Amino acid sequence: MVFVRGAVPGDRIRARIGKSKRSWAEAELIEVLEPSPDRIEPQAPHPGAPWQVLPYERQLEEKQSQVTDALERIGGFESPPVEPIVPAVQQFRYRNKLEYSFGEDEEGELVLGFHRAGRWDVIDDVESDILASERIDEVREAVKAWCREEGLTAWDRDSGTGLLRNLVVREGRRTGQVQARVVTSPGSEFRVSELAAATPADSFLWTRAEGVAETTHGGETKAVKGPAFLEEELSGLSFRISPDAFFQTNTEMAEVLYGAAVELAALTGRERVLDLFCGIGTIALVLGLDSAEVWGVELIEDAVADAIQNAKLNGVDNARFFAGDVRLVMRELLEKSGSPDVVVVDPPRAGLSQKVVRRIIEAEAQRIVYVSCNPTTLAPNARQLVDDGGYELRTVRPVDMFPQTPHIECVALLERPA
Numbered sequence: 001m002v003f004v005r006g007a008v009p010g011d012r013i014r015a016r017i018g019k020s021k022r023s024w025a026e027a028e029l030i031e032v033l034e035p036s037p038d039r040i041e042p043q044a045p046h047p048g049a050p051w052q053v054l055p056y057e058r059q060l061e062e063k064q065s066q067v068t069d070a071l072e073r074i075g076g077f078e079s080p081p082v083e084p085i086v087p088a089v090q091q092f093r094y095r096n097k098l099e100y101s102f103g104e105d106e107e108g109e110l111v112l113g114f115h116r117a118g119r120w121d122v123i124d125d126v127e128s129d130i131l132a133s134e135r136i137d138e139v140r141e142a143v144k145a146w147c148r149e150e151g152l153t154a155w156d157r158d159s160g161t162g163l164l165r166n167l168v169v170r171e172g173r174r175t176g177q178v179q180a181r182v183v184t185s186p187g188s189e190f191r192v193s194e195l196a197a198a199t200p201a202d203s204f205l206w207t208r209a210e211g212v213a214e215t216t217h218g219g220e221t222k223a224v225k226g227p228a229f230l231e232e233e234l235s236g237l238s239f240r241i242s243p244d245a246f247f248q249t250n251t252e253m254a255e256v257l258y259g260a261a262v263e264l265a266a267l268t269g270r271e272r273v274l275d276l277f278c279g280i281g282t283i284a285l286v287l288g289l290d291s292a293e294v295w296g297v298e299l300i301e302d303a304v305a306d307a308i309q310n311a312k313l314n315g316v317d318n319a320r321f322f323a324g325d326v327r328l329v330m331r332e333l334l335e336k337s338g339s340p341d342v343v344v345v346d347p348p349r350a351g352l353s354q355k356v357v358r359r360i361i362e363a364e365a366q367r368i369v370y371v372s373c374n375p376t377t378l379a380p381n382a383r384q385l386v387d388d389g390g391y392e393l394r395t396v397r398p399v400d401m402f403p404q405t406p407h408i409e410c411v412a413l414l415e416r417p418a
Contacts, residue, residue, distance in 0.1 A: 002027050003406075006117065008054055009062045010036025043092070044130050047114045049404035052130070060085050060400060063408040067375045067398045075379030077393060085398040085408075086260075089252040094403065095131045096171045096232075097249050099216055100140060102147075102154040102164035110154060112144040112167060121157070131404070136169045139180050139201050143167055146198045155185045163188050165209060166216050169201070170241070173251040174233035179226075181205035181243055183216050196225040203227050205243055217244050229306075235259065235286045237314045245280050245303045253401045257371065257409055258286050260397050261344060264413040265369050267291045271341035274333070274363065276326050276356075281307030281319065283344060283371070288319045295337045296321040297329060330359035344369045351377025354384060361389035368414040373401075378412060385414050392417060 004015050006029035015027035042052045051059050064085045071080035088094065103123025105111050113126035129137055147164060155162040166183040180201040182192070186208045196204035203226025209219035221228070221243055229240040232247070235255050241247050248254035261283055265273070267290040275284040278296030280303050288294040288311075296319065298304050307321040322333065334340075343365040345352065351374060352360070360368065368391060372378035378396075385391045391414040398410040 004029050006050065007032065008036055008039065008051060009058070010038050044128065045124070046130055046404075047117050048131055051406055052404040056087075056091050056403065059403065060087055063400060063406070064398055066406070066408055067396060067410055070375035070379045071382070071393075071396065073379075074376055075383045077379075077383070081393060081395045083395055083397045085400060086256055088250070088400045088403045089256075091403045092130050093133050094252065095136075095249050096173050096251050097247070098129060098132050098136055098140075098169050100126065100167045100169075102166065104154055110144065110148050110152065110164070112140060112147075123154075132169070133171060133173075135178055135200075136171055139169050139178060139199060140167060142199050143180065143182065143195065146195050150191070150195075152190060160185075163190060168216050168243075170230050172230055172232040175231050177202045177231055179203045179205065179230045181207055181216070181221070183207045183209050183219070186210050186219070192224050199225075201225075203230070207243070234282060237282075237285055237310075237316075239280060239282065239310050240306060240313065241280060242302050242306050245300070245306050247280065247282070248401070250401045253399060254282070257399045257401065257411065258283055260399060260411040261369050261371055262286055262290065264395070264397075264411060265291075265342050265344065265367065267342070272338060273342045273344060274337065274340040274365070276330075276343065276345045276360075277347050278307060278321065279303050279346070281310045281321060283346060284319055284321070285311060285314060285316050287342075287344065288316045291342075292318065293337075294319040295333060295340075297324055297326055297333060299323070299325055327353065327355050327359065330356070330363070334363055339363060340365045342367045342369065344371070346371040347377075349374040349377065352381045357381055357384045358388070361385065366416055370412040370414065371409070372412065373407065373409050375408065375410060378410065382412060382414060390416060 002025045004027045007013050012034035014030040017027045019026040038058050039053045068082045071077045100112050101123050103111050111125035113124045116122040153162040155165045168181040170179045178201045192206050204224045207219045207221040232239050271291045273291045273294045275296040278284045278298045284294045284296040301323045304321050304323040311319045394413040394415050396412045401409045
């Protein structure tokens with residue numbers, strides 16, 4: 001299995017293999033020899049929407065195939081139990097969070113948009129973002145116009161000069177709240193209160209970031225206008241989201257994804273549930289409504305603080321949250337919680353290490369619900385759970401969280417035979 005950035009299914013191409021693993025590889029596109037007959041005209045250039053050149057039904061077919069293929073080739077499952085893919089509610093303008101970069105065009109004018117594919121030093125300006133709502137567009141254009149009027153400059157990675165690095169815009173799709181956060185170089189001063197006042201957002205934050213790497217995480221953040229958190233609603237619950245906390249970027253489909261996790265967990269109200277990689281408590285609190293108790297573990301301490309606050313906000317008193325590395329705290333957690341009936345995992349794209357899988361097997365849960373954002377790491381994890389833990393892979397449900405991209409999420413159920 002080879003992943004080629006810039007190519008779409010059906011293209012005949014020349015590519016150069018780069019990163020290579022035992023079961024998959026990544027390649028750099030050199031030339032499209034013959035384009036896919038399914039290609040259509042894109043709505044607008046966008047580095048975050050490479051598959052918009054494929055009809056949506058074709059995208060769904062390929063994503064379904066990706067999941068099945070990964071489980072067969074990498075996981076070694078014969079005829080894996082993959083359900084029909086759940087299509088997205090919205091095909092465009094579905095993202096609730098966008099990160100933009102400041103730069104300069106060839107005439108030296110300030111621009112605000114995305115890195116050009118394969119170029120860290122060139123930023124293409126954006127006037128209308130096909131993955132963002134019109135409100136996010138309005139915020140981005142207001143910030144850009146004010147900064148141009150002020151004559152502010154973009155931060156230059158080579159020289160270490162300039163002010164503006166990034167703009168992060170978050171939207172509560174259910175609450176209607178919008179939050180803007182400007183990221184600048186350290187030690188910088190400018191009329192940030194005036195920028196906040198000119199920005200049509202409910203809250204405005206300012207982060208001064210250290211270091212050369214382009215990242216919107218870390219640094220010193222303060223609220224200039226409104227609260228430092230964003231409020232959102234999901235599956236009937238309310239959540240407060242800190243600036244660096246992870247929250248699914250497609251609110252509507254996150255409800256579908258978490259609904260699938262709850263369904264496959266098959267809770268009756270008597271179960272003890274472990275939620276590993278729990279983040280701000282989104283899945284845990286939804287599960288808490290139908291279980292006896294939920295124990296959540298998350299590495300990022302600010303996210304754990306959010307989870308505890310979100311439990312209080314929603315009156316969920318059967319959920320407990322702890323900060324720690326799952327690899328290191330699993331045994332200690334089990335001593336406190338006791339053996340779980342259900343384990344829910346929602347790991348990053350890299351999946352679970354073999355050690356974490358062994359710790360999960362040691363928990364001896366009857367059911368494991370695995371929320372995956374990468375079928376190529378779900379597959380070997382599922383194989384280890386089957387071979388070493390005696391579990392059976394019951395079902396895998398693909399959910400299209402990210403239309404116009406090759407990315408696919410899925411929820412898998414592994415269960416021990418009765």
